[in-house]
Amino acid sequence: MKLRIGFELDYDFPQPTPVILMLNVHFSRVSDLAEPDHIRIQPSVRVSAYRDSFGNWCTRLLAPQGLMRIAADAIISDSGLPESHDLNAGQIPVEQLPEESLVFLLASRFCDSDRLLDLAWQLFGHTRPGAARVQAICDFVNQRIAFNYNDASVTRTATDAYREGRGVCRDYAHLAIAFCRAMNIPARYCTCYLGDAGTPPPYPPGDFAASLEAYLEGGWQTFDPRNNVPRIGRVLIARGRDAADVAIATTFGPNTLKGFKVWTDEVVERTT
Template identity: 65%
Template sequence: MKIRIGYELVYDCPQPTPMILTLSVHYTRISDLLIPDHLTTDPPVPLSAYRDSYGNWCSRIVAPRGLLRLSADALVKDSGQPDVVAWQARQIPVQELPDDTLLFLLGSRYCETDRLSEIAWQLFGQSPIGWGRVQAICDYVHGHLTFGYEHARHTKTAWEAFQEGTGVCRDYAHLAIAFCRCMNIPARYCTGYLGDIGMPPPYGPMDFSGWFEAYLDGQWYTFDARNNTPRIGRVLIARGRDAADVAISSTFGPNTLKSFMVRTDEVSG
């Protein structure tokens, strides 16, 4: 199948403002791009790019004073298959985990393992280890939180989401990640495109989506506590410890996001 993806973001800056943008499709999906997701700026500004410590492709610009429009319009091929489900995947003991997964056992900006550890063991200590435990965590988070954009807050942490019982997709992911780490399962945050392909209407407003990956049986598997069902057509942008590592824009000066549009549509033919 083919999926049209893209975005249009409009910022208003009262002065020239440096920005780091994490908007490019992840390198693991580059070979799937039929039309590349080149970042376009209006007005045109110089742009440079680099890979961050997690392998994400980031762009650097200095936004001029006034309005700046950032956009991309791409086409990606996809298998059309839902997320993999592997009930047999086992949990690996901490002492046997690869070195590069250990970072994803630790607390981070939005995932306070120290505050949630006792709660996690009370909730999931008797659940099946391995895939079943991660699924039990997703089931709990999916039922514990009530979704709503009115509950969005860019400073909200996993602990706060747990206490408030509300959130958006990033809050579902943060709470599930924190619980996984508390149960000695490496977990990392993912952001990207996820449309409503294969889902019945009504459809909500399109946005970038947050989910997570857990390390089981020697590989990373996709989990989604917000939707809590295998989905079709995920297109990864970035991975990190939590949302702080994969912000679509990190700005170094005053600015206002004036408009925001994300596109993810299946294309026939």
Template identity: 60%
Template structure:
């Protein structure tokens, strides 16, 4: 399922571009990173560029978008070169990077299946980040919409805060929780 085209990942329009640009790159990881580098340099990010119906090929052509457009294009290019890829949505805080004064928002990234497991990639930021909170995974944004509204809908309030926990002892591990449950049962 993660090799097929979908609503926003219109593989049939980008297959030739994908093979001509990335087909000679060997190795799954290097190929996916080359795709991320390409998408990161090709699309200009801006919230004012948000459009709910933009496909990957339109994002490629228009060269503007938001994080979902970066993810859709990268997912599509991966699928075009036979690398399974799935769209991810969730939260991405400012842990390990300079604080962003803008309010926290939903974020989109993707995962590619390489060497028998899924790896996280983010074509918008294009460097490793910590503190991702995955809400859902799917073929594209149509599968994992955070909310769906028909007609006029106004967001009145939205606030998400993430904080890094520095003391690992403060977070019980699964074995510690199991032991505690047996001791106090």
């Protein structure tokens, strides 16, 4: 299948403001793009690009005073199949983990696993180590947190999400990641495009989505505690320790986000 993916972000900057964007499709999916997903900026400004320490593609610019639109629109190929993971995959002992996975065992700003250590072992110590344990964590988080866009918070930690029992997809991911790390399972935060392919209407407004990847036997596997069912057409944008590492836009000055639109739509191909 083919998906049309893209976004339009409208900002109002009261003064010239440095901005870092993390909005390009992840390098692991670039070969699936019909053409490069170039970011378009109005008014046009000079941009530069670099890769961060996690390999994510970042765009850097100086926004002028006034209104600015940041947008992209691209076509990407996808298998069209529901995602899956191997629930028989076992857990790898810490001493046998590859060095590059160890950073994803550590507590981070939003995934404060050190504060959830005792609770995690109380809740999940009886579960089978490995993918089955990660799924048990996702099942718990899916039921623990009530989803509501109005409950979004840029400062809520995993511990806060557990205590408050509310939030958005990033809070589901943060809490599940923190529990995984507390159980000695490397877990990293992912931001993605995720549309509604294969799900019944009505459909909510488009948005970016958060999920997680856990390192198990066989490598990294994707889990989604927010939806907690196999989904079609997830397109990875960036990975990091938590949402602080993969913010779609980091602005170094005051601004107002006046418009926000994201789409991930299946392209219906006509046959003649």
